[in-house]
């Protein structure tokens with residue numbers, strides 16, 4: 001039986017439609033993720049993957065239905081409390097990493113704590129936030145010499161690991177990743193996924209990872225596919241999204 005009360009992520013009858021559109025872009029009857037689950041969301045370009053992540057992060061509000069994280073219905077929070085909830089409980093890995101080039105490697109990681117007292121406290125239980133960032137970077141095999149260098153001097157592979165460290169610091173319950181492997185060759189992609197899984201598992205993080213690359217699905221504990229209304233004419237669209245255990 002699905003234990004929704006203990007769920008980290010719970011979507012119920014969740015719909016999202018852009019203004020002026022005649023179809024729902026997102027139409028998910030039910031999706032529940034427990035702590036430590038790794039969900040793969042695949043779909044072609046334009047199928048709504050980024051929009052779904054933005055619904056989970058509370059950046060967008062659903063047109064109908066519920067997005068509940070850690071027992072909190074995001075729609076019941078004010079916009080500023082939603083921003084705070086995101087900063088406190090979610091780590092985000094963006095497609096382009098979104099690292100700030102003029103900050104050092106360590107500063108890019110600690111930035112995630114700048115907006116969240118909760119992350120600050122959790123990162124720095126026994127040390128300083130900066131030290132926590134260095135420890136994380138070290139665990140991700142970034143050389144000491146890179147810590148105080150401007151992050152744009154690092155290789156792309158290293159910048160990815162910095163993005164992972166920034167998502168992990170402060171122990172968020174949820175990590176969302178938007179096609180972080182799309183620019184990587186197979187070897188680097190595999191290495192990146194191994195690293196992400198290892199770190200998420202060590203922290204019982206729930207991971208939601210989107211990609212257009214269906215080859216990756218097998219590595220995840222769960223997988224769903226987003227389809228556009230064009231792909232699924234008529235009533236079949238109701239089944240366009242289903243969680244396959």
Ligand SMILES: Nc1ncnc2c1ncn2[C@@H]1O[C@H](COP(=O)(O)OP(=O)(O)O)[C@@H](O)[C@H]1O
Nearest residue numbers: 018019025043044045046047048049050051052
């Ligand atoms: N700010 C926006 N306003 C209106 N439509 C948007 C906006 N952002 C995205 N869309 C539309 O939503 C659809 C899905 O976009 P997106 O979630 O970015 O897909 P994906 O990440 O799967 O490529 C696209 O058709 C896109 O044109």
Ligand SMILES: [Mg+2]
Nearest residue numbers: 049050051178
């Ligand atoms: Mg996208």
